[in-house]
Amino acid sequence: MMVMRMPVDSKTRYQFRRMLEDLAGKRGRGTELISVYITPDFELTKVIQQLRDEQGTASNIKSKTTRKNVISALERIVQFLRTYADAHRRPPSNGMAIFCGNVAGREDIADIQLYWVEPPEPITIRMYRCDQEFVLEPLREMLQVRETVGVLVLDRREATLATLRGKHVEIVRRLTSGVPGKHGKGGQSARRFERSIEIAAHEYAKRIAEATNEIFSQIPDLRAILVGGPGPTKDEFLKSELLHNEVKKKIAGVLDTGYTDEQGVKEVVNKSGEVLADLDILKEKSLVQRFMEELVAGKGLITYGELEIRHSLELGAVELLLISEDLRRSRALARCQACGHELRETVDDIKTYQKQLAGRACPSCGEIRLVLVESKDVVQELLELAERFGARVEFISTETEEGKQLRVAFKGLAAILRFRHAA
Helix, strand or coil, rough: CCCCCCCCCHHHHHHHHHHHHHHHEEEEEECCEEEEEECCCCCHHHHHHHHHHHHHCCCCCHHHHHHEEEEEHHHHHHHHHHHHHHHHHCCCCCCCEEEEECCCCCCCCCCEEEEECCCCCCCCCCEEEEEECCCHHHHHHHCCCCCCEEEEECCCCEEEEEEEEEEEEEEEEEECCCCCCCCCCCCCCCCHHHHHHHHHHHHHHHHHHHHHHHCCCCCCCCEEEEEEEECCCHHHHHHHCCHHHHHHHHHEEEEEECCCCHHHHHHHHHCCCCHHHHHHHHHHHHHHHHHHHHHHHCCCCCCEEEEHHHHHHCCCEEEEEEEEEECCCCCEEEECHHHHCCCEEEEECHHHHHHHHHHCCCCCCCCCCCEEEEEEEHHHHHHHHHCCCCCCCCCEECCCHHHHHHHHHHCCCCEECCCCCCC
């Protein structure tokens, strides 16, 4: 059984991503791979009963092999949930996703495996599905979650502040203006009335600014702030200089919306994709460009190549490690069964390497008796070194020219150093 808890840093986020890739590679011979999504507020006893009902339905599957595998997988999930319920009673705070089925890929062998995930944000759908592959899209969406986005929508009547993390929107505060409407007949003069409107509008803007400064300055992983609303009120507010500089720097987009309540927040969220994607691209481009500038400067404050980076990490010299999201390599340890000589090599595909060893002579004794002893993911290994020696890690996509350059020219690995050191 495999479990992955909430990804909160580069290392665990990478593990989460690789786990999803591994699950995506599983295929059933028939519709025998089961995906179960459980929301945090749903009773586990009800889930267990539903799965028992599904066992009854599964008995009608025509294929004997598929029927047997589905019923076995359901029983495995039921037993797991019973054990979990005895210990915890309720699902985790964000719910859970369970994947189970025959992953052998052959009809003559049954290998029922169960995997379960505690996601990084609350699961909002309840799902049971039996298919030839696991349903992973809800978790893939969560994988994109890196930081919190602040949302402010306002007009002259009301303002709403919210946070967005992945697909999860939380309304934090609502304010109403108290600004008088249009001046009717009678009463005070138009000039005095306009002055009172100006004062009320300014006080309203001050209250919005105070709430915005207070709420968004206290979010440590605030990535950006998006401002929305109908008409010119939002633009006038941003020109008023009422926001703290650190908060104002985070404003990444100003969007037109028809509403200023929860519906207005949803409008901003729906329109936010392009703005936030641009932010990701800009961040990645700037990181790789910083590396290239240091490379051109020639001051010895960069390094690249797996062995060089490994050495720099072990010296505590790495400030920032850049890793291509597409990097997939393994560190292999092979041993000669004749003389005990060991080889440590980095390879692209561990299965291919293992086959090649079968016909390869030992460089020490010449015997063809090399065998694979162990292998480890290169990125995982480097992440552990970075964590141990306090280096910051950033993953770079290949969606930009800079990202492609990192992957091709530097084989997906580059580092900016804190200090120069001997090779």
